[in-house]
Amino acid sequence: MYKVLLVEDEIVIRQGMRELISRSAPFFEVIAEMPGGREALMYLKSELPDVMITDIRMKEMDGLMLSEKVKSMYPGLLVIIVSGYGEFEYAQKAIEYGVLHYLLKPVERHELVSVLERARLLLDKRHGISSLEQTPGPLRVESGGDTRKIIRDVKEYVRLHIDGDLRLQTVASHVNLNATYLSQLFKGELGSNYSDYVTDSRMERAKWLLSHTQLKIYDVARLSGHQSPKHFMLVFKQQTGMTAGEYRNQFNIQE
Amino acid sequence: MLRGLIVRLRRSKMRTRLLLLFTMLTLLPLSVQAMVTYRHFSSTLNDKTKQYTVDIAGQVNANLDRLLKDLERLSLMPLYDEQVLSILAKYDGPMGSGTWALSDDYQKMKLYTSAQAYDRPEIRGIHLLSNSGTLFSNVEPLAVNTSWDGSRDEWFSALDQSDGEWIILPPHHPSYYAGSDPSFYISVARVIKEPRTLRRLGYMLIDVKQGAFGSAFSKLKIEQSTNLMIIDGAQRLLYEQKPDNGQSAYGGLMGSGLLKELHGGERKRLGGTDYLFVSHHSPYSGLSVIGLTPIGAILKESRALMVFALWLALFCLVTVLLLAYAVSYRITLPLVELKSNMSRVERGDFNKRVSPLGGDEFGQLGRGFNRMMDEINRLFHEVLVIGLREKEAELSALQSQINPHFIYNTLESINMMAVQRRNDEVSDMVSALGKLLRYTIDKAGRLVSLGEEMAFVDSYVRIQQIRYGGKLKVHNDIEEEVQHLRIPKLTIQPLVENAIYHGIAGREEGGTIWVSALRFDNELLITVRDDGNGLEEEELAALNREIEKDPSMDSLRRSDEESLGLRNIGQRIKLLYGEGGSLTVDGSPGQGLAVTITITIPESGGEEDV
Numbered sequence: 115m116y117k118v119l120l121v122e123d124e125i126v127i128r129q130g131m132r133e134l135i136s137r138s139a140p141f142f143e144v145i146a147e148m149p150g151g152r153e154a155l156m157y158l159k160s161e162l163p164d165v166m167i168t169d170i171r172m173k174e175m176d177g178l179m180l181s182e183k184v185k186s187m188y189p190g191l192l193v194i195i196v197s198g199y200g201e202f203e204y205a206q207k208a209i210e211y212g213v214l215h216y217l218l219k220p221v222e223r224h225e226l227v228s229v230l231e232r233a234r235l236l237l238d239k240r241h242g243i244s245s246l247e248q249t250p251g252p253l254r255v256e257s258g259g260d261t262r263k264i265i266r267d268v269k270e271y272v273r274l275h276i277d278g279d280l281r282l283q284t285v286a287s288h289v290n291l292n293a294t295y296l297s298q299l300f301k302g303e304l305g306s307n308y309s310d311y312v313t314d315s316r317m318e319r320a321k322w323l324l325s326h327t328q329l330k331i332y333d334v335a336r337l338s339g340h341q342s343p344k345h346f347m348l349v350f351k352q353q354t355g356m357t358a359g360e361y362r363n364q365f366n367i368q369e
Numbered sequence: 370m371l372r373g374l375i376v377r378l379r380r381s382k383m384r385t386r387l388l389l390l391f392t393m394l395t396l397l398p399l400s401v402q403a404m405v406t407y408r409h410f411s412s413t414l415n416d417k418t419k420q421y422t423v424d425i426a427g428q429v430n431a432n433l434d435r436l437l438k439d440l441e442r443l444s445l446m447p448l449y450d451e452q453v454l455s456i457l458a459k460y461d462g463p464m465g466s467g468t469w470a471l472s473d474d475y476q477k478m479k480l481y482t483s484a485q486a487y488d489r490p491e492i493r494g495i496h497l498l499s500n501s502g503t504l505f506s507n508v509e510p511l512a513v514n515t516s517w518d519g520s521r522d523e524w525f526s527a528l529d530q531s532d533g534e535w536i537i538l539p540p541h542h543p544s545y546y547a548g549s550d551p552s553f554y555i556s557v558a559r560v561i562k563e564p565r566t567l568r569r570l571g572y573m574l575i576d577v578k579q580g581a582f583g584s585a586f587s588k589l590k591i592e593q594s595t596n597l598m599i600i601d602g603a604q605r606l607l608y609e610q611k612p613d614n615g616q617s618a619y620g621g622l623m624g625s626g627l628l629k630e631l632h633g634g635e636r637k638r639l640g641g642t643d644y645l646f647v648s649h650h651s652p653y654s655g656l657s658v659i660g661l662t663p664i665g666a667i668l669k670e671s672r673a674l675m676v677f678a679l680w681l682a683l684f685c686l687v688t689v690l691l692l693a694y695a696v697s698y699r700i701t702l703p704l705v706e707l708k709s710n711m712s713r714v715e716r717g718d719f720n721k722r723v724s725p726l727g728g729d730e731f732g733q734l735g736r737g738f739n740r741m742m743d744e745i746n747r748l749f750h751e752v753l754v755i756g757l758r759e760k761e762a763e764l765s766a767l768q769s770q771i772n773p774h775f776i777y778n779t780l781e782s783i784n785m786m787a788v789q790r791r792n793d794e795v796s797d798m799v800s801a802l803g804k805l806l807r808y809t810i811d812k813a814g815r816l817v818s819l820g821e822e823m824a825f826v827d828s829y830v831r832i833q834q835i836r837y838g839g840k841l842k843v844h845n846d847i848e849e850e851v852q853h854l855r856i857p858k859l860t861i862q863p864l865v866e867n868a869i870y871h872g873i874a875g876r877e878e879g880g881t882i883w884v885s886a887l888r889f890d891n892e893l894l895i896t897v898r899d900d901g902n903g904l905e906e907e908e909l910a911a912l913n914r915e916i917e918k919d920p921s922m923d924s925l926r927r928s929d930e931e932s933l934g935l936r937n938i939g940q941r942i943k944l945l946y947g948e949g950g951s952l953t954v955d956g957s958p959g960q961g962l963a964v965t966i967t968i969t970i971p972e973s974g975g976e977e978d979v
Binding site for chain 2: 124126127128129130131133134137171196198199200218219220221222223
């Protein structure tokens with residue numbers, strides 16, 4: 115599930131948008147709604163969604179300014195603007211800030227859906243998932259199905275839910291398999307424990323977040339699926355031989 | 370200063386410049402001519418006066434000569450009278466020793482002198498004086514002394530010293546007159562000698578009244594202020610004809626010592642006044658007649674002329690100014706009118722025209738102006754009509770001018786509310802309506818691609834279909850190659866609207882509309898056809914006539930008409946494409962109506978804005 119941040123000052127529109135996304139775009143989930151640019155920016159200090167849908171005309175900070183700030187904070191964040199303003203100057207600015215799409219109000223449903231579909235393709239590519247074989251809805255495994263496909267599905271699930279519940283039981287029920295069987299299958303196929311794989315994946319995510327974002331350490335810990343920041347820092351030191359701060363500084367110096 | 374004047378002249382109005390020019394052109398030669406005339410006239414007058422005074426002086430001298438000749442002859446008479454000579458000889462002796470003469474002698478002499486003086490009123494008395502001083506006279510014995518001593522009077526010595534020739538004695542007061550006769554007399558006198566022995570016998574004295582000299586002037590017309598004098602060879606004054614003011618010029622003339630050096634025809638300054646000096650000398654009598662005329666008096670006439678000329682000049686100036694004003698007003702009138710019309714144009718009034726036009730340059734200018742105004746007016750109306758029509762089309766889509774963003778946001782709210790309540794039809798309708806509004810309000814360009822217009826038509830049809838349920842069917846048949854061609858915005862949609870309202874609305878069974886666009890040679894044909902009731906032939910003809918009408922303000926006002934939509938589009942196309950565009954209506958009763966727009970595709974392919 116890709117995470118969507120909704121920024122819109124009208125509650126009716128926010129609610130409708132959430133409904134529309136949950137109904138028509140199964141790979142997306144609205145994780146937060148913000149009534150204005152300032153609040154959105156506050157939120158983005160500690161959270162990292164995949165897509166931001168924002169209005170332009172809002173109190174205090176408008177959508178264009180927000181897009182500009184976000185672009186420097188997280189260049190990878192996809193921004194979709196939904197606005198009543200069709201003026202050329204706005205569209206021009208939006209292009210300048212690398213906005214993914216500029217939708218005009220009132221939004222036609224299928225238009226929004228097709229834009230989100232495009233966003234999904236981009237995100238999939240970024241995460242190394244081949245979109246063509248993806249099918250909406252919970253993963254289904256045919257009886258006596260291919261072991262490799264199961265392993266790939268599990269890996270994708272881990273990647274997409276890195277900060278969520280990745281207990282073996284949860285994953286196993288997701289792919290409709292017995293937990294013990296899955297564990298054996300995983301070890302047989304990759305030669306390592308499922309839990310080790312998750313730990314490695316989480317560490318990779320943490321490293322990526324440290325190097326690509328300005329998120330605080332404990333946010334990095336949370337977003338990479340570590341229960342407590344303390345635990346995260348301990349594990350990180352053990353793994354890399356340096357603290358998370360030191361690791362990040364490395365990249366700052368390089369830049 | 371001159372430069373400043375020129376600069377000011379350059380800045381001044383055309384009318385003022387013309388006025389000045391005319392005035393200068395007229396007044397310059399006029400004043401030169403007046404000056405020359407005045408000069409010439411006054412110098413002629415001067416000469417005339419001089420000549421006239423010289424003539425008068427000559428005349429006076431001639432008169433005097435005649436008088437004096439007469440008197441000279443008179444003074445000779447005793448020489449031819451033996452009796453007189455003998456009587457005079459009887460009373461010989463030293464001067465002053467004379468006694469009473471014999472009564473007989475006295476009587477004889479009295480008779481003689483009286484005869485000589487007969488009928489000569491100018492003569493006071495004729496006297497014969499013996500050497501001893503015995504005086505014989507024609508004058509009454511009581512009024513004159515019978516014996517007189519010549520040495521008592523100063524003037525007598527001049528006579529005494531003369532040698533028989535006649536002499537003139539200037540005004541003097543002879544003492545032989547008895548009583549107190551105060552008068553001065555001028556005398557012609559002669560020493561009488563015995564013709565044979567040349568022995569001095571006595572004197573002949575003819576006393577003439579001063580008035581007699583004056584009579585020499587009497588019949589002559591003399592300038593009133595002229596001073597005329599008669600002087601003898603020794604510059605003694607014999608007579609002076611004084612001017613009206615009674616001033617004597619002789620004293621001044623003598624005092625200044627000018628008398629000797631003066632020649633005729635000179636101007637002299639005397640006692641603060643300029644005089645024209647004229648003299649005439651008589652060689653016979655040795656007398657000179659001198660005329661002194663004040664220059665002022667001579668110039669009085671020319672001065673009068675000058676005053677007259679000045680008045681004339683003033684009159685001319687006023688006349689010329691009036692004329693010049695009238696002429697420059699007349700000449701600049703078309704210019705001024707043109708200017709005022711221009712300033713009206715600047716204020717936005719394009720209806721003003723320049724009235725009566727001549728064939729001159731101003732006329733051509735005015736005609737040019739009128740042509741220009743016609744053109745401007747035409748263009749202005751064209752722009753106005755197009756603008757109004759577009760506005761009208763937009764307003765018919767959106768009656769009120771509420772802030773469009775507010776409307777879009779509101780529509781979005783409705784849209785999302787519908788989504789939340791899973792009412793997809795409302796969501797579709799609202800988003801189609803939004804697109805409709807956006808197209809009519811936002812797209813500023815006059816020309817859009819046919820594809821864009823068709824997308825708009827689709828939005829419109831979607832809404833109408835929801836309204837009419839399944840009763841409205843629309844089929845599009847748009848050739849791929851015409852999708853990009855540019856057409857005026859809001860041309861197809863009103864046709865579809867027209868087809869829905871006049872062809873399908875109100876029909877129970879609903880209807881179908883076919884929209885087609887295709888290229889035929891170099892023409893784009895857009896047809897909107899319905900399967901409605903159609904029109905009768907006459908109605909159709911009337912409708913086509915109405916569409917054919919030239920665009921005008923008039924047709925804009927009658928905006929409530931049924932056929933407005935079609936006429937509106939037809940006229941817009943005609944305004945934009947001229948002969949290259951048309952709108953025709955075709956069909957027959959029961960067969961529905963087909964409206965066709967024909968647009969000639971430009972060489973470039975129609976992708977550029979026309």
